[in-house]
Amino acid sequence: MTVLGARRYFVRAMSGQGTVAGSGCSGPRRRTRTTTALASGLLGLSLVAAACGGGGDAAEGDGNVQLEFLWWGSDTRHAYTQELIDLYEERNPGVTIEGSFTGWDGYWDRLATSVAGGETPDVLQMESRYVGEYASRGSLLALDDHLDDGIDISDHDEETLVTGQLDGSTYALPTGVNARTLIADPQAFEDAGVEVPDDEAWSWEDMIRSAASVTEGSGGDVFGLQSIGGNDTNIEVFARQRGEALFNDDGSVGVSKETLVEFWTLAEQARESGAEPRPSLTVEVEAGGVDQSLLATNRGALGFWWTNELSAMSEASGRDLELLRFPGETTEQQPGMYLKPAMFWSIGADTEHPEEAAKFVDFLLNDAEAAEITLSDRGLPANISIRDQISGQLTEADQKSAAFVEEISPDLQPPPPVPPQGAGEVAAIAEQIHERLLFDQMTVEEAAEEFLSQVEAATS
Numbered sequence: 001m002t003v004l005g006a007r008r009y010f011v012r013a014m015s016g017q018g019t020v021a022g023s024g025c026s027g028p029r030r031r032t033r034t035t036t037a038l039a040s041g042l043l044g045l046s047l048v049a050a051a052c053g054g055g056g057d058a059a060e061g062d063g064n065v066q067l068e069f070l071w072w073g074s075d076t077r078h079a080y081t082q083e084l085i086d087l088y089e090e091r092n093p094g095v096t097i098e099g100s101f102t103g104w105d106g107y108w109d110r111l112a113t114s115v116a117g118g119e120t121p122d123v124l125q126m127e128s129r130y131v132g133e134y135a136s137r138g139s140l141l142a143l144d145d146h147l148d149d150g151i152d153i154s155d156h157d158e159e160t161l162v163t164g165q166l167d168g169s170t171y172a173l174p175t176g177v178n179a180r181t182l183i184a185d186p187q188a189f190e191d192a193g194v195e196v197p198d199d200e201a202w203s204w205e206d207m208i209r210s211a212a213s214v215t216e217g218s219g220g221d222v223f224g225l226q227s228i229g230g231n232d233t234n235i236e237v238f239a240r241q242r243g244e245a246l247f248n249d250d251g252s253v254g255v256s257k258e259t260l261v262e263f264w265t266l267a268e269q270a271r272e273s274g275a276e277p278r279p280s281l282t283v284e285v286e287a288g289g290v291d292q293s294l295l296a297t298n299r300g301a302l303g304f305w306w307t308n309e310l311s312a313m314s315e316a317s318g319r320d321l322e323l324l325r326f327p328g329e330t331t332e333q334q335p336g337m338y339l340k341p342a343m344f345w346s347i348g349a350d351t352e353h354p355e356e357a358a359k360f361v362d363f364l365l366n367d368a369e370a371a372e373i374t375l376s377d378r379g380l381p382a383n384i385s386i387r388d389q390i391s392g393q394l395t396e397a398d399q400k401s402a403a404f405v406e407e408i409s410p411d412l413q414p415p416p417p418v419p420p421q422g423a424g425e426v427a428a429i430a431e432q433i434h435e436r437l438l439f440d441q442m443t444v445e446e447a448a449e450e451f452l453s454q455v456e457a458a459t460s
Contacts, residue, residue: 065356066096070114071125072107076377083373088363095356108424115139120348122357126172127343129424131164132251134346135171136421141347141354142169150358152366155385163341163415173365174341176379176387178308179405179412180233181337182207182324185317188301192217199324204238204266207302207327211275214301224275226294226303227282229267230434232426233340234304238263240336240413241328251420253455260448264437268444279438286431291316307405308342308379311397321397323404329411337408338415342379380405422458429454 071081078101085097100121102110108130114120120139134140147153147170153161157177164172182199189196192214197206211224228234235255236246245254270276277285277294285292290309294300296316305313307323314321329335345364347357363370371386376398381387391402419426433447433454442450 064094064096065353066098067122067351067353067357067360068098068100069123069360070100070111070121072102072104073125073377074103077101080373080377084364084370087369087373088360092359095360097360118350120350122348122351122353123360124346124348125175125343126164126346127424128163128341129419129426131172131344131346132166132418133421133424135166135169135418139349140171141349141351141357142171143173143347143358144169146354146358150355151362155366155383157339157382157384159414160339160341160382163418164344164346166418172344172346173361174344174379174382175365176308176342176376176381177339177405178306178342178379178401179337179339179408180237180304181307181326181404183295183303183305183310183313184322184324185295185298185301185319186322187319188218188222188298189214192222192301194301196322197324197327199327199329201330202327203331204327208266208270208273208275211270211302212273215274220274222299222301223277223294224301225270226300227267227276227286227434228270228304229264229437230286230431231304232430235260235263235430236416237326237336237338238328240338240416241326241332241334242336243333245416246426247416247419247423247459249417251459253452253459255452257445257448257452260451261444264434264444264447267434267437271438279435282438283435295321306340306342307401308376308398310401311376311395314397323401325408335411335413337411338413339405339409340415341382376401420459422460425458426455429458 069085071077073081081101082099085099089095089097107125111121111124111134115134126134126140131140143151151173153173156174160174160177161170164170164174184196186196194210194213194217197210202210207225214222214224232246239246239255239259242259244256244259248254267276271279271282276282285294290296290305290312293303293305293313293316295303295305296313298317298319302324310321310323326337329337345361347354347361351357364374365381366383366386368386368389371381371383371390372393374381375390376394380402381390387402391399394402429451433442433451436442437444437447
């Protein structure tokens with residue numbers, strides 16, 4: 001099931017137009033203990049548990065509170081999240097946390113199916129594109145009654161808190177923050193005889209020229225830039241620099257055709273100048289994530305990534321990488337960058353234990369020992385006091401990310417509001433259109449029109 005298919009399935013089921021077939025599962029669910037070594041092997045078992053459960057029923061016969069907890073992530077995240085569960089259960093006898101997890105690609109299909117079947121987890125990981133989708137359909141609990149009385153948000157940044165609010169109510173709380181930015185390999189620049197650009201003054205054209213010079217200076221062994229055009233957040237920052245927005249406050253599409261044409265024209269210039277690799281390689285590395293990126297494999301000098309990906313990128317590349325501001329932050333109408341919640345914690349609307357679920361979310365957000373386990377994997381902690389506390393325990397790359405975020409924060413714009421229903425499809429729309437542009441299957445004008453048409457259809 002694709003993301004679009006999952007959304008349609010979710011909408012049909014929630015509106016009574018469809019039913020969920022029985023899974024054949026019976027009997028009480030069983031918890032699994034996940035370690036790094038067992039994480040991959042237990043993935044299938046945990047997904048079965050997620051599909052067969054009762055969404056927060058008390059454990060049979062013992063009167064204990066049982067909470068179902070769902071998240072996505074890597075094996076490393078699964079392992080340390082189980083440590084968090086163990087710690088919480090140790091401190092709270094009588095509470096059982098039943099953890100279930102999947103990778104990003106399968107998470108939204110899994111969640112849509114679970115919600116449609118009346119099996120919304122008690123506590124779940126949420127992403128900004130989907131908050132509006134699930135909150136507006138009554139699947140997420142409004143947390144207002146639990147804020148500061150169960151969940152302490154007194155040390156949380158107010159600007160990022162609004163990113164989990166819809167129609168004046170809070171449905172999701174940021175786990176941590178990061179920023180979309182560029183990661184640079186100074187060694188690649190030096191080897192090509194090119195200076196690292198001044199990110200406090202460069203334009204988009206400056207970036208392309210510099211990247212093309214790296215490709216030329218390396219004899220084509222290293223490409224100056226991985227890719228501009230296939231990421232919806234890149235489009236969003238570009239639009240915000242021009243006084244527009246991907247989505248307006250009322251949920252309507254806010255980016256103009258002219259801005260999209262300008263954006264994808266720059267992407268074409270990057271490809272034609274040699275700043276970016278040939279289309280087939282671009283598609284290959286984009287599909288490979290961090291580990292197969294040009295920077296991670298020492299084949300690139302620049303790439304658009306999130307600040308919390310610097311650590312993994314540095315480790316994979318074996319090099320001392322740097323963070324740079326987006327081009328155009330000082331040369332365009334206004335800055336476009338912002339702090340984005342890495343992800344959120346939400347509570348299922350039909351949980352039977354809202355107070356216990358809120359207490360667990362408070363632990364995940366505000367407990368010092370929990371923060372020392374999580375560190376920056378779910379973004380730099382949203383709790384600013386906790387963020388300061390763990391700073392000395394972060395890796396060198398993560399400390400660099402934290403310092404960069406602190407440095408640029410005064411110049412950033414407020415984050416965008418909760419996007420409308422269907423916004424989760426925009427990333428795939430941008431990727432598909434960009435791929436067609438790469439292979440000359442449409443013009444930039446056609447791409448802009450197609451993007452607007454598809455996004456409006458997805459969010460209407």
